Amino acid sequence: MTENEYSLRFLNCELNYLSVTDGSAIFMQGDTAVIAGVYGPVESKLHKMFYNKANVEASFRPMKGPPSVNDRLMESYIKDVCEASLITSLYPASSISVNIQELEDCGGLLASVINASCLALINSGLAMKFIFAAVCCMIDKESENVIIDPNMKQLNNAKAAFTCVFDNLNKDIICCQTSGRFTEKELLKSIEMCRETVQTIFTFYRDIVTKYATAI
Amino acid sequence: MPNDSKRINGPDATVPYSIYTNLNSESSELLIKNQLQFRVDKRKHNEFRKMFIRIGVVSQAKGSAYVEMGQTRVICSVFDPREIPNKAQYSTQGELFCEFKFAPFASCKRKGHQQDAEEKEYSLIMQRALEPAVCRHEFPNFQVDIYALVLDNDGSALSTAIMAASLALANASVPMFGIVTAVTVVIYDDLFIIDPTYKEEALCLKTIKKLKPVNHGIIMQAMLSQHDQISEFFLTGSMDINFVNSSIDILSKTSNEIYPVLQEALRKSILKMIKKKNQQEK
Amino acid sequence: MESQYKTIHPAKYLRDHFASNIRPDGREFMSFRPVSVCVGSITKADGSALVKIGNTTVVCGIKAELACPKAESPDCGFIVPNVELAPLSSPKFRPGPPSEESQCISKLIEKILINSEAIDLKSLCIHKDKLAWVLYCDIISLDYDGSVIDACTTSLMAALKILTLPTVDYTPETGSIKIDKKNRIHIPLKQLAICTTFAIFDNQLLITDPTEDEEKHSLSTINIVFNEDDMCFVHKSGGIPVSQNLFSTCIIKAKNHGNQVRKLILAAVNCKT
Numbered sequence: 087m088t089e090n091e092y093s094l095r096f097l098n099c100e101l102n103y104l105s106v107t108d109g110s111a112i113f114m115q116g117d118t119a120v121i122a123g124v125y126g127p128v129e130s131k132l133h134k135m136f137y138n139k140a141n142v143e144a145s146f147r148p149m150k151g152p153p154s155v156n157d158r159l160m161e162s163y164i165k166d167v168c169e170a171s172l173i174t175s176l177y178p179a180s181s182i183s184v185n186i187q188e189l190e191d192c193g194g195l196l197a198s199v200i201n202a203s204c205l206a207l208i209n210s211g212l213a214m215k216f217i218f219a220a221v222c223c224m225i226d227k228e229s230e231n232v233i234i235d236p237n238m239k240q241l242n243n244a245k246a247a248f249t250c251v252f253d254n255l256n257k258d259i260i261c262c263q264t265s266g267r268f269t270e271k272e273l274l275k276s277i278e279m280c281r282e283t284v285q286t287i288f289t290f291y292r293d294i295v296t297k298y299a300t301a302i
Numbered sequence: 303m304p305n306d307s308k309r310i311n312g313p314d315a316t317v318p319y320s321i322y323t324n325l326n327s328e329s330s331e332l333l334i335k336n337q338l339q340f341r342v343d344k345r346k347h348n349e350f351r352k353m354f355i356r357i358g359v360v361s362q363a364k365g366s367a368y369v370e371m372g373q374t375r376v377i378c379s380v381f382d383p384r385e386i387p388n389k390a391q392y393s394t395q396g397e398l399f400c401e402f403k404f405a406p407f408a409s410c411k412r413k414g415h416q417q418d419a420e421e422k423e424y425s426l427i428m429q430r431a432l433e434p435a436v437c438r439h440e441f442p443n444f445q446v447d448i449y450a451l452v453l454d455n456d457g458s459a460l461s462t463a464i465m466a467a468s469l470a471l472a473n474a475s476v477p478m479f480g481i482v483t484a485v486t487v488v489i490y491d492d493l494f495i496i497d498p499t500y501k502e503e504a505l506c507l508k509t510i511k512k513l514k515p516v517n518h519g520i521i522m523q524a525m526l527s528q529h530d531q532i533s534e535f536f537l538t539g540s541m542d543i544n545f546v547n548s549s550i551d552i553l554s555k556t557s558n559e560i561y562p563v564l565q566e567a568l569r570k571s572i573l574k575m576i577k578k579k580n581q582q583e584k
Numbered sequence: 585m586e587s588q589y590k591t592i593h594p595a596k597y598l599r600d601h602f603a604s605n606i607r608p609d610g611r612e613f614m615s616f617r618p619v620s621v622c623v624g625s626i627t628k629a630d631g632s633a634l635v636k637i638g639n640t641t642v643v644c645g646i647k648a649e650l651a652c653p654k655a656e657s658p659d660c661g662f663i664v665p666n667v668e669l670a671p672l673s674s675p676k677f678r679p680g681p682p683s684e685e686s687q688c689i690s691k692l693i694e695k696i697l698i699n700s701e702a703i704d705l706k707s708l709c710i711h712k713d714k715l716a717w718v719l720y721c722d723i724i725s726l727d728y729d730g731s732v733i734d735a736c737t738t739s740l741m742a743a744l745k746i747l748t749l750p751t752v753d754y755t756p757e758t759g760s761i762k763i764d765k766k767n768r769i770h771i772p773l774k775q776l777a778i779c780t781t782f783a784i785f786d787n788q789l790l791i792t793d794p795t796e797d798e799e800k801h802s803l804s805t806i807n808i809v810f811n812e813d814d815m816c817f818v819h820k821s822g823g824i825p826v827s828q829n830l831f832s833t834c835i836i837k838a839k840n841h842g843n844q845v846r847k848l849i850l851a852a853v854n855c856k857t
Binding site (some may be wrong): 309310311312313316318319320322323360361363366375377379381382401406407408410412415417447449450451453456 | 625666691724
């Protein structure tokens with residue numbers, strides 16, 4: 087294993103990017119960029135209200151075109167991951183919405199979206215059980231090597247691609263999405279490699295939050 | 303088909319392949335009559351197809367029924383009464399909400415996902431046919447949802463759906479005055495054909511340019527056989543008045559023949575339920 | 585008494601069963617409900633299959649139509665899978681436009697179909713840049729009692745396996761199309777992808793093939809799709825974190841179950857043809 091295989095693309099982030107949200111972040115991973123905004127907790131609409139927990143909603147806007155059936159799956163990933171990490175029972179009868187706008191997709195969009203929403207949630211100050219981070223990786227068609235955080239060019243040569251989301255407590259798998267065909271061994275090996283890389287992102291979160299904390 | 307943002311869309315313009323198959327559809331009155339005279343499945347004109355009934359097929363529903371009439375297959379389920387949504391006034395009579403739907407693959411030509419005009423009309427006919435049979439005063443200000451889905455349409459889909467719905471209502475233990483039986487008849491010239499197939503229905507509605515049109519049409523009649531009452535009568539086409547009268551006789555006769563079949567199916571389902579309950583208690 | 589308890593405390597009802605190592609329907613944690621497959625029963629469809637997993641019932645019907653291929657892929661046909669969670673299948677669903685859940689399932693099924701490479705879209709092309717088949721695969725749930733994605737995948741695969749298309753005689757010079765309805769051919773189906781659903785409860789308790797009640801109270805679900813010799817889709821949309829060990833257990837279980845269901849589909853199709 088060379089060092090190169092474990093390295094992520096360049097990460098960049100700015101918090102409080104949007105002024106009216108309760109928490110927001112613009113996040114870049116290589117050339118893939120997304121903006122995330124969190125609203126809440128606010129009073130929930132009556133038909134979506136839960137008496138014992140908050141209702142978490144997610145919306146994803148693609149770079150171009152109106153929202154369509156293609157974005158629903160992305161929304162379900164955002165919603166389910168955020169809902170798992172938030173302590174929703176602290177905000178009964180209220181609603182929390184996570185909104186993501188895609189700016190540019192150069193590979194690993196889902197991973198960037200998940201990371202951006204985590205930063206926005208941290209920024210919003212909502213109570214969380216744990217924080218989470220996503221890593222994308224792929225298996226090259228020819229060399230069958232695992233490449234962490236590939237860009238669009240590398241993805242075009244992929245046999246299979248995986249996105250895994252981990253929590254920061256035990257580094258367990260919260261979310262897993264795949265494309266392409268692969269064997270069990272390849273999947274488990276890739277997840278293992280993602281897990282080893284994910285600490286970089288958690289460290290990055292810490293750096294960003296510290297930076298903004300000292301500025302206050 | 304317009305682009306539907308909530309579904310996966312195919313290419314913009316698609317055509318069913320069946321339009322390329324029978325281009326020589328030259329039709330005359332005699333030809334149609336000949337085709338109708340001898341039925342493909344060798345049935346007599348006043349004979350209905352073999353029925354297959356299963357009650358309680360949907361575990362999540364309060365009551366449900368699956369009815370096969372030859373190749374026509376309909377599944378219907380009924381749910382618990384719920385308060386009528388967006389209703390300001392108190393209604394002394396409960397309401398029935400019916401939805402009739404063809405599955406996209408049920409007909410010769412693929413149907414869209416949204417309810418079209420025909421399906422909406424059939425939903426209303428279903429509602430009118432069933433309302434007189436249900437003791438609606440027993441659940442004021444509540445509505446019962448009835449959903450019927452045609453999985454395979456080989457003619458008489460509406461009448462099959464009405465029968466399935468009335469069985470499902472009975473299975474859901476909704477109080478009723480009786481079981482609704484529904485029968486379709488097609489009329490062509492002097493032929494009365496009970497329980498038509500898809501092809502026979504299509505043949506009867508074929509318009510032929512002629513000075514005086516022949517008697518043709520489809521009649522669907524729903525009735526409560528126990529009480530000898532007609533709950534809905536639906537006619538398309540054009541025919542002499544005395545034809546309507548004689549068709550009522552034929553339809554009522556067939557209804558009376560079908561009624562024991564439905565009754566038997568219900569009886570069996572109840573016996574089964576009792577048996578299951580006894581087993582559980584043991 | 586039991587049914588009242590179930591209505592009042594559904595979550596506790598489930599937990600009490602799990603505490604005594606059994607599921608409410610009498611199954612063990614890692615056992616599956618019986619699966620039944622019935623193919624080609626719908627006469628008006630070009631290919632159809634009805635799949636039952638316990639109470640869960642799903643029907644898939646395929647209608648073939650003709651269209652001009654897209655300019656960017658002139659030698660490819662189309663497959664349009666749509667899942668409809670019909671209001672008759674559960675009181676959860678209302679008539680009207682598809683809910684978010686049914687949109688997600690539609691998209692998942694499409695992803696599974698593409699990832700598994702079960703059908704080569706090139707085999708649906710009749711004449712390059714001029715004419716190709718469009719397969720409208722409509723999957724409708726008739727009884728919604730959990731593990732619907734499994735039932736949808738199985739019914740789609742079985743319907744594709746039994747699907748026959750009429751032969752087309754296309755003359756590119758005149759653009760005339762002749763269809764021979766009698767002479768029907770199969771489309772080569774390269775893979776039979778089988779999905780298995782798992783649900784996870786407190787203390788990393790794993791159960792297979794959850795029913796609707798179990799799914800509703802679970803903390804997370806995992807879907808794993810197996811082809812004959814490799815995997816083609818893993819889906820866990822969120823919820824409680826799971827360890828790698830649990831994940832491996834799921835994979836092994838899904839592989840075995842996949843093989844069994846695959847045999848079942850093949851047997852059902854062989855009976856019919």
